Amino acid sequence: MGAILCPPGPHAILLVVSVTQPFTEVEKRAAEEQLGALGGGTWRYSIVLFTSVDKLPKGVFIEEHIANTGEALQWLVERCGSRYHSFDNTRKETEDNTQVPELMEKVEEMITDNQGWYFEVNELILLEEEQARRALEEERMRMEEHARQREQMIGGPPRELRLLLLGWKGVGKSSVGNSILGRRYFESGQETELCLRRQALVCGRRVTIVDTPGWDWFSVRRTPKRIRQETQRGAALLRPGPHTLLLVLPVVSSLTARKRRTLLAHIETLFGDDACLHTMVLFSCGDWLGRTPIEEHILRGGRDLQRLLEYCGNYYHVMDSKTPGKDRSVSVLLDKIEEMIRENGDKAFLPIQTEWLSEESSYSSDNTEPEDDCRGCMLQ
Secondary structure, eight states: OGGGGSTTOOSOEEEEEETTSOOOHHHHHHHHHHHHTTOTTGGGGEEEEEEOGGGSOTTOOHHHHHHHHOHHHHHHHHHTTTOEEEOOTTOOTTSOOOHHHHHHHHHHHHHHHTTTOOOOOOHHHHHHHHHHHHHHHHHHHHHHHHHHHHHHHTTOSOEEEEEEEEOBTTSOHHHHHHHHHTSOOSOOSSOOOSOEEEEEEETTEEEEEEEOOOBOSSOSTTSOHHHHHHHHHHHHTSTTOOSEEEEEEETTSOOOHHHHHHHHHHHHHHHOGGGGGGEEEEEEOGGGGTTOOHHHHHHHTOHHHHHHHHHTTTOEEEOOSSSTTOHHHHHHHHHHHHHHHHHHTTOOSOOOOGGGGOOOOOOOOOOOOOOOOOTTOOOO
């Protein structure tokens, strides 16, 4: 259907061939079928465009490559009236780059040979092709639905869990994500600038996690707008919405009233009032507790920590940052998340909002550093 997007028709058809890939009889037949689907006379308007010629051995020119590659490639070039051009992918636009002007000259020369005519697309053929493609897509979706129903009858596929990591800067969100997924998917030890989505099969569940940039410790307004927008975009990466917002909180960090208010302000400003139904506190650096139970730590943490947990429906979990990948700890966490999902009933996940899909970024010059409140926290 792409040819229809060049009304009234394309002047040139560029057949892109990478010199790093073999061109065999299989590729030859594919080229014949693709151009044949457009109707007759397509070869008069075709040019072979070789890419990645910088990968050719030193001293080997494109003509030698054509001669040495085999009959299939030679046939293609001849079928296009021996019209071809080559691109060096290492050249930058800022350099003295004549590749594009030279290609345009060859295209104009071909147009002159064709007396200025463009290729008239056979829309009936394209319509038939599109109808066939849609029929195949509908059949594929029907088969997938049938397979899904069958899997449910025999116990079902792994449950999908979509999790969004949230919290201050430097609290170990990336490390927590790695611990849950059981592999080093996220780069820890450095500040996260852009959201990153990773997925793995964990304890019989298909777990998808999005790591997000960190917030300012003391004020929503001091969190740059681009970070706030990027955090919302992270939620949008978990279509149709995250099941759980994992609020990462190091056990070595004391929670004051101001910090608590800042955390809640971030959550509600970014995700709305219903976000509390989907938020769980995930304590990191759990190894620092030693033999102290997390419940005792919460009691010692004071009223602000307890109020934060109440806001989250008293859903919390603790993870050991020194020994990541402990199946038992991760399995318990996923059990708690599923319990929270069941508790939410018809609000099983936080639906994404249209405004979260905005790609606009308003970069702030605010580089305020967070309070160093993770003293000695060994985040891998």
